Amino acid sequence: MVTIKIDGTDYQAQEGKRLLLVLEENGIRIPHVCFHHALTPAAACKLCVVEIREQDKPPVTRLSCSLKVREGLEVITESAMIQQMRSNAIGNLLKMAPRSDVIHQIGEEFGLTTGVKPDGCIRCRLCVRVCKDIIHASALKMMKIRGMNYVMPSEKGSCIGCGTCANICPTNAIRVEDKGNVRSIMIRDEIIGRHALEICDLCGTRFATTKFLEHVGELESEHPDARKSGQMCPSCAKLAARKAQRPLTPHLHMTYGGKPVK
C-alpha cells in the first residue's frame, strides 16, 4: 500500500492501481464515459482529467483512468483549469453525440458547459413575435433555463391554435397535429395548445379551431371568417368573399392550419 494525497487528505491505496478506481473507491466522483473496469483504459473521453502536483514543479494535468498511483502522489480533483479542460472535452463529445442524454447529464452534474441540447429550434423568435404582433395572442415567450433560452408557453396569453407559429418556423421545430376534431400545437413534444376544430358549413372539412374563429370575430367582426358570418374553410371563405367582392384581411387569412391560403 502507498499513501497518496487527494484534495489535501491522505488516503491509502494499492500501488499501481488506476487513480480513477482509487478515487471512486473513496467516494470521489469523477466524470468519465469511456472507462470500463474490465478493459485497458483508452483515455478517449478526456473527462477524468485531474491535476497532479509535485514539489518544486508546476502542476500538470493527467487522465486519472490511465495514471497508476505511486507513493506520495498528490492529486487535485477540482480547479478552474480542470473545469475548463472537462468543458472542452464534453464539448468535443457533444459534437459527436449532440443528443446524448448521458453526456448532457454528466455536464449538468459536474457544472460543465454543454451548450443547448438540440431541439430543432434556432432561437429566431419568429414564433414568439408573430404570435404577439400579428395574432395578438402572446401565447409564447422566451425563457432562460440553466442559462439557455427556450420557446415556452406564456402565462400572459393563451394559444388559440391558429398554427401561425408552426407556419412561420423555419426549422419545423413547432408542429401542428390535427387528429379527429382536435388540433395540438407542439414544440419539443410538449403541447403548447390543444383545441377543438370546427367544421366548414359549406364543404364539411375540419379547418380551424373554435378559439381561432372566436378570436377573429373579436378582432374583426366584419371579417368573412368571423363566426357571425358562418364557419367556412379558407377555400369556401375565398369563394364567398369573391362573391361578396370583399377583400380578405391577409394577415389573418394566412393562418389556417399553419398553411398559407392561396
Ligand code: SF4
Ligand atoms: S398556434 Fe398558439 S402559440 Fe402558435 S401562433 Fe397561434 S396562438 Fe400563438
